[in-house]
Amino acid sequence: MHKLADRLNHFSDSVIRRMTRIANQYDAINLSQGFPDFDPPAELVTALKLAADNGPHQYEITWGSAEFRQLLAKKQQKLMNINIDPNENVLVTCGSTEAMMCAVMTVCNPKDKVIIFSPFYENYGADAILSDATPIYVPLIPPTFEFDKQQLRDAFAQGAKALILCNPSNPCGKVFNQQELDYISQLAIEFDAYVITDEVYEHLVYEPHRHLYLASFPGMQERTITCSSLSKTYSITGWRLGHIIADKKIIDGCKMIHDFLTVGAAAPLQKAACAGLAFDDEYYAQLTQTYSEKRRLFLEGLDQIGLSYYEPQGAYYVLVDISAFNPFETDFEFCEWLIKEVGVAAVPGSAFFKEPEYRYIRFHFAKKEQTLVAALARLSKLKEKLPC
Template identity: 60%
Template sequence: MPKPLSARTECFTDSVIRRMTRVSMQYGAVNLSQGFPDFDPPQAIMDRLAEVAHEGPHQYAITWGAPNFRQALAAKQRRCMGLDIDPERNIVVTCGSTEAMMCAMMTVANPGDKVVVFSPFYENYGADAILSGAEPIYVPLVPPSFTFDPEVLEDAFRQHPKALILCNPSNPCGRVFTRAELETIAALAEKYDVYVITDEVYEHIVYAPHQHTYFAALPGMAQRTLSCSSLSKTYSITGWRLGYIIAPEEIIDRAKKVHDFLTVGAAAPLMEAVIPALNFGQDYYDGLLEKYTHKRDLFLKGLDDLKIAHTTPEGAYYVLLDIGEYGYESDLEFCEALAREVGVGAVPGSSFFREDVNHLIRLHFAKNDETLYDALNRLEGIRRLKK
């Protein structure tokens, strides 16, 4: 018999989110599980992509990102974050925010280090910690408001973690942390000398009256923050896999080396093609928020009309449904039945929570209105699933 495989990965399952996409495809369900839109990116990007197909570049870019892409990204994020961002010293471009988070974790954490993770959390964070050899410390965000207890959070900091992962706006619960909450986290990070790795991919999808505060923009936090994000959600190009880390020069110098050996570099033609989007004015981002506010209102009203209990997201484009009334011990079993019998794909909430949570499922509404109406029409039959 061959020797055993890696011990650190033996506890892994496949991604539950991506698995539910396959289940949706199997049953012809409306896929509201994996968070990607069914509408096109901005026309300017598609037009430029067509040109790049003939003009190039088609070979490797500089490992940490094409210079003109980094310059455009730095200019855009300076406006948004209010920070002095040098495209040569403060940015590394990655293959999506998934690699950005993995690269950030491997840059700061040693095997055996502890990392604070809020629960619920995007499923990759736990895997990132394990692959880095780090130990996650989970701090609950308590439903229905998904706020944290400052004392519980400090208990986690008292264990001397190396870093904290902060997803804001939060996937899957749609929570937008208040400035006061972020200042609480910042004070603890300063007190206990902890890095903060942020996932801010939904930075432009924040519903009124809530406001997004970039953690790195808080007083004194730029020096200890690795700001991770991507262009996937902002420009509806989830398949392009363009992400980045913004951090101080000494951190980026290390992250560049980690990134080089993880993936070498992001796709050169796609970095070139997306530059027009990075030059968009504020009107684009206002329009994006208006679009998603409309979709949120449409979908939540539909759920209300069907008397389906749900959360109200403050940001991002996910909603959690309460399935407690249906009598299932397994939320995965419920989601499989939902796809098979009702024709709607969802993600079991247990894949996001460290706690024993089996009564929530996640849907997303980043779809055309026609798709959302189709899903709502199908959800009229959800009570057939009652045991």
């Protein structure tokens, strides 16, 4: 038989989801795959029950229900400080995963180059490969995860068609500041490149840091493709509702890709999610406060255990340095041991870093307080359980 497609040789299955499967096998506390163990806001659950009874149950307009797009445009226009037409600038997708895939496929031809900061969410490299594009990795240098300006300029100078920017960053929790975003904007304009932003953690940014939307920077609205999701903001990762906000010409292209990838996001879930999109500012302030407390609890626990980490400025992930744990040849071996012997699941950092010299694992703290306390209690036994 003919061999399968060559693109399959360039990536594996998701390491994040693989760690969840192993965690389930050993009944470990899952701090690997980033989803909460608490319910969404009651308003969304009630709205979902109503949608189950009353519909809609058939196809929605492929680019998203009118109500969803109108509420989303109203919410994001206020945050992003740009004009957003719900009919021309918004596309509803099956999660931000599809949003990012649509964005890359819309702007990139085969062999085009795409800049990706490393560490990076594992899907980005796969998105480029599935689009027959070539990724160029630019390191965010630990422990501060800043980029070298000349390295970034050199990457653009190679003819990059686009840059993928996760802000706040998964996995390191970096929030890009005004000066960094200014420089990225300047390069994108100078080299006539697009910037595809992943902003799913836009509401999870911790004091004194602030989330800035690249699309609002001078000259960037027409070349920025803003991708996001309702998953983290409303604790509905299983609903798979994402979206793209961009210039009409870009959205028109994304609509065509989206139409043949998934046809459309689930109609009753879009209807139910409108209850969340109608929340006022108080909800988002409380969300940030809730996650600030979870971050404080988890980081103080890591301090007491004596584990070294990078303090996240946003999102809900923590990169922990495991370079001192010599008995393990790879971070994957360490994570497997951690699940089996300690009972806590993390993601090996090699799933995120293109550079082989770093030894990190990623935990997340999107859990109930009692779950985090239980995980920290298990992790407190980590060093005494280490093999000799």
